[in-house]
Amino acid sequence: xxxxxxxxxxxxxxxxxxxxxxxxxxxxxxxxxxxxxxxxxxxxxxxxxxxxxxxxxxxxxxxxxxxxxxxxxxxxxxxxxxxxxxxxxxxxxxxxxxxxxxxxxxxxxxxxxxxxxxxxxxxxxxxxxxxxxxxxxxxxxxxxxxxxxxxxxxxxxxxxxxxxxxxxxxxxxxxxxxxxxxxxxxxxxxxxxxxxxxxxxxxxxxxxxxxxxxxxxxxxxxxxxxxxxxxxxxxxxxxxxxxxxxxxxxxxxxxxxxxxxxxxxxxxxxxxxxxxxxxxxxxxxxxxxxxxxxxxxxxxxxxxxxxxxxxxxxxxxxxxxxxxxxxxxxxxxxxxxxxxxxx
Numbered sequence: 001x002x003x004x005x006x007x008x009x010x011x012x013x014x015x016x017x018x019x020x021x022x023x024x025x026x027x028x029x030x031x032x033x034x035x036x037x038x039x040x041x042x043x044x045x046x047x048x049x050x051x052x053x054x055x056x057x058x059x060x061x062x063x064x065x066x067x068x069x070x071x072x073x074x075x076x077x078x079x080x081x082x083x084x085x086x087x088x089x090x091x092x093x094x095x096x097x098x099x100x101x102x103x104x105x106x107x108x109x110x111x112x113x114x115x116x117x118x119x120x121x122x123x124x125x126x127x128x129x130x131x132x133x134x135x136x137x138x139x140x141x142x143x144x145x146x147x148x149x150x151x152x153x154x155x156x157x158x159x160x161x162x163x164x165x166x167x168x169x170x171x172x173x174x175x176x177x178x179x180x181x182x183x184x185x186x187x188x189x190x191x192x193x194x195x196x197x198x199x200x201x202x203x204x205x206x207x208x209x210x211x212x213x214x215x216x217x218x219x220x221x222x223x224x225x226x227x228x229x230x231x232x233x234x235x236x237x238x239x240x241x242x243x244x245x246x247x248x249x250x251x252x253x254x255x256x257x258x259x260x261x262x263x264x265x266x267x268x269x270x271x272x273x274x275x276x277x278x279x280x281x282x283x284x285x286x287x288x289x290x291x292x293x294x295x296x297x298x299x300x301x302x303x304x305x306x307x308x309x310x311x312x313x314x315x316x317x318x319x320x321x322x323x324x325x326x327x328x329x330x331x332x333x334x335x336x337x338x339x340x341x342x343x
Contacts, residue, residue, distance in 0.1 A: 003065040003304065008284040012111055013076050019104040020080075020087060027100025030107050038281050039321035047278035049308045057305055066304045067128070070116055070287070074131050077112045080105065081138050088233050089226050102233060106240025113139035114245045115286055119303055121145040133211075137218060140238040141245065142211035147186035150193070153299050157258045157273040158266055163246075167255035167340065168333060171326045175246045244323075251275060251315065251322045252292050255340045271297045271312045272343075278308045279318030290319050313343055 015030040022029070052060060060066070084105045093101070113135045120132030121144070129145075136142045147162070155161035162181035165174050190208045191201040199205065223231045256273050258266040277283075277290035288295075288303040293312035295301065315322050316335065326332045 006069050016104040019100050027097045030104040042279045042281050042318040045280050048280045049278050051307045060304050073112045073116045088230050102237045105237040109139035109241025110244030114141055139241045141242055143183045143186040146189050146207055147182040150189040151185045157256045163249040164253040165250045170329045171250050174250050178246050247323045269296050271309050275315050276312035277315040277318050282318035
């Protein structure tokens with residue numbers, strides 16, 4: 001029964017469905033729910049700091065239902081993407097309806113395409129990783145896995161990490177720096193991996209090479225079968241999803257730095273090097289991503305096992321609310337710089 005609470009993710013495709021079949025302001029329903037209703041609701045509930053006992057942890061580790069719920073999001077994402085692309089080909093919409101439907105698809109790209117792709121990409125079996133790659137491809141963010149696993153988890157909370165926001169860094173500049181720097185570092189990570197086994201970067205096992213071909217094949221197929229208008233609309237939706245990811249990156253590690261020793265080596269990653277949020281709705285909708293401190297302490301730990309620990313720095317509210325605050329830099333700095341001083 002503990003696993004079934006994560007079916008709360010289905011609220012997202014339900015609201016997207018309503019957006020796709022509706023007209024006028026109702027097409028904005030996914031945005032209104034997840035960045036209006038959810039942040040307000042999270043203010044009414046106290047954070048959930050409860051952890052599994054050791055006995056429960058052993059039981060839930062073997063519970064495949066948690067993984068099956070992740071698997072179920074793959075056909076959901078593919079169905080809605082196919083519907084979205086075909087629907088946008090000949091449909092004439094008002095400006096607000098374009099904004100509503102494109103942002104609805106963008107939310108799916110960010111929450112399911114990238115977030116679930118991230119969780120599956122951490123798994124140690126090729127099938128799960130492949131499903132994660134499919135989800136990331138639907139969001140045009142396939143470089144995420146090579147960079148995230150080989151770069152971000154290694155260099156988090158250091159100036160080397162693209163996805164760690166510096167203190168007083170404005171989010172709009174961070175979006176650009178993080179995305180393009182992480183893309184460059186993904187190529188570097190793959191080249192280094194292949195070089196270690198005496199292979200050229202231009203090799204069939206270079207994931208970035210394969211991902212690039214797949215991205216162009218997807219974009220080319222959309223253009224060929226559905227035209228330039230649909231291609232541009234899909235790119236906008238994917239960019240919306242990517243910006244959601246980068247905003248999450250921004251709030252997860254803002255201003256946190258690991259200490260260096262005399263030789264310039266950084267201390268190991270601790271649970272103090274990521275901002276944590278135990279707010280209930282965000283935890284359910286994002287598969288415990290908001291228990292980010294424990295995720296970075298042990299990247300291979302499945303989402304249902306992540307813990308809340310007292311040493312982890314805490315956000316004042318859940319992810320949706322903090323993402324909105326981050327969009328107003330003076331407000332963000334006034335709140336989070338004070339919290340940095342108190343650590």
